[in-house]
Amino acid sequence: MLKQKLQTHQIILLVISGIVLIMGIMLFIAPAALYPDPSYGFQVMRSMELGHGFNINFKPDQGDINKNISDFLAWWSPGQYLVPYFFKSVLGINTGQAAAIVTTLFSLSGIAGFFFFFKKAGFTPIISALSVLFIVIQQGFFTPYIFYNGGELLLFGYMGWFLYGCLTFKQPDWKLVLFLFVAGILGFICKSSFLWMFVAACTLIWIRLSYGTAGIINWIKNAIWIGIPSILSLFVIFHFYLSKGGNPSSAGEGIKLLWETFAFPLASPILTAFSIDDLSSGLLFHDDAPMFNYFWSVIIVVACAVLSILLVRLIIKRVPNKSYVLLLVIFYAVAVLFFGQSFLRQVSISYEARHFRMIGLIIAPGIIYLVSSLKAGFRYPFYFVCFVIAYSSYKFFVPSYFQNKNVSAHGYSGLAQLFIDQPSLNYIRNLDRQNNNATFVFTSPDLCLEIEHNRTITVDAISDEVSINYDDYVYKGHAGPLYIVLPSNYIGPKSTIMRKCFPGYKGFKMTMLSNDYILWEAK
Structure with a gap:
């Protein structure tokens, strides 16, 4: 018996999913670069791989570089590195490949989640599918295939399903309580900014359950049903995470x-x-x-x-x-x-x-x-806008992907490194293999992920005004060899400032790693 022909909305979703799978395979072959935020999260992952506690970044102490301090990273939510960490641990792959798997899975999850959410919200399957297509042509959808952006990607894969759940409940019961408590924590793990969305979702559920009921008592009862699990969820988030560091x-x-x-x-x-x-x-x-x-x-x-x-x-x-x-x-x-x-x-x-x-x-x-x-003729301006958006996304994705694949440096992490070239990275990795008590200093946090055997320090890049707050930069004391990797345009006052930030070291020697990068070292 012949199967029924696929409907239009199913064809749209299958084509989108197929393209995402192809992009996912391309990404696994040539992983993306990193946004700065996930770079710090992956530094925490590296500390955890070395045996340190949950969400702890183990790094040199500014007061005495010979010592280490444990810094709980509460500034960003943990999902951005925990989910790749899971795939990295289970599959034995590098960080870039793990991030590629996460990007593909959460892109597909977001496509499915928002489609079912739009249907649950009352739209027809074809409107829902076209809405997903409208979302997919945006540059924001392609961004994690060029720069892994952590929480934003996870939130996209999570929120459609969460909103679907918010529209499911028709009366308060234990299932609603469990949903709010668990969903609040999971959403925060995806991205900390989920908290404002959680407040909005709780407000939505409260109004939907209470609207049309007689008397204020039902509004109060529903507020209690919703408020208790929500407050408990926020308490867990604050007590066990946000209160342990700045945000x-x-x-x-x-x-x-x-x-x-x-x-x-x-x-x-x-x-x-x-x-x-x-x-x-x-x-x-x-x-x-x-x-x-x-x-x-x-x-x-x-x-x-x-x-x-x-x-x-x-x-x-x-x-x-x-x-x-x-x-x-x-x-x-x-x-x-x-x-x-x-x-x-x-x-x-x-x-x-x-x-x-x-x-x-x-x-x-x-x-x-x-x-x-609208009548057919009035839709053409919208079609033109969609074409411009899709073309700009294409122009963003294709050159950037091949830049990551063929031009960017690649090392231990597998990630595309934008702030160093391959000869310089090869030299740095060789120094890393030759030492086990050295400290490497970078002005980009993602470069720290290429160091396997030694400690790293990330300092902010010095602006063209050549003015810094030394309290934020200075690391006192002495502890083994020091290697400071800088762009070649730092030669001059900026290099002098960087060396002064390590007063325990003297006799710096400069090496030209390439035309674009230099190395200051002190033994």
Whole structure:
């Protein structure tokens, strides 16, 4: 008997999944580079591999380099390195290959999770599948195939299923209690910023269960059912993790109100759903030369904020799925409040749209539904925008992948190293094999992962103003050979500053590792 033909939405999902699997195989062959955040997490993984405690970074003491200190890394959530650590331990592969497996599995999990979440929210299978396709063409989806970004990837693979669960419960019971307690902890393990999403989700469940019931008593009862497991989950997270070290929200630099303070969170639907921040190389935060100056970037952000509010308002009026509309409004409002006050207090959260990617994911089916309700001729501008987004993602992925594969240096970790060349890395690895009591100093945290037998120190790169706070850089004392690896453009005042940061060492000798990198060594 012939099987029934595949439906359109199934074909879309199969094609997307097939492409992801091919990309995953390519990534396993040539692993990605690292964002700085996971680099520090992988340093913790390295310490754990050497026998140190959970989430402990074992490193030289600034007061006496001959000693070590144990630093509990609470700044970032542990999932970014724990999940690759699992595959690395079980399969006996290197760090880059483990990260490649995690990238592929969580990409597939996110595709499936958001498809089923969109269906649960009331959208048809074809709208749900097209929404997933709209998500996949964004540069944010391709990023972990070039730069492993840890928590953002894990959160993408987790959140669709979590939101699906949030829409499942119709009455409070022990299953809801267990779900909230476990899901809160798992979400935080994926990424610490999940906490604001957890607050939004609890608010959503509370309103859905209570709306339409008679009297305030039921609202209070439902609040207790939801509040107790949520508070217990947050207590576990705080007591066993966040309280043991600093985190991005633990301190600010005072109040500072700018146009972008609240406009940037308000603009998140447009900035993320249409990749505006990616296409412009970062409006307010960027590593490379910006496309627009600060004035015009702020103007664009404010305009996107106005358009985002109008878009959300239009979805509220036109989309009939009330649970979805409620979810969108709550998550959007909580995101604006959370990030707005964070920017206002100047905590260590950058003005990057990637922090708001969840809003772009949630709003996707609303956008597709609105477009699908238009007459055919009016859809063409949206198709053109999608083509531009997809083409920019292609232009980002293909050259960057082959840059990682064929140009970037590769060593013990298997990761693509962007801040050193292959001859320099080979020299450093040879020094590592020849010593067991040396200390290597780098200005990039991912390079520490190439050292197998000795200790490492990561210091911040010195800016062009050649001004540093010595308290953050100085390591006193003496402990075996010291090797400082620097870009060749540090020759001059920057190199002098770096050597002065190790007052226990004298008689430095410089070696040109290549045209681009130098080594200062002192025995």
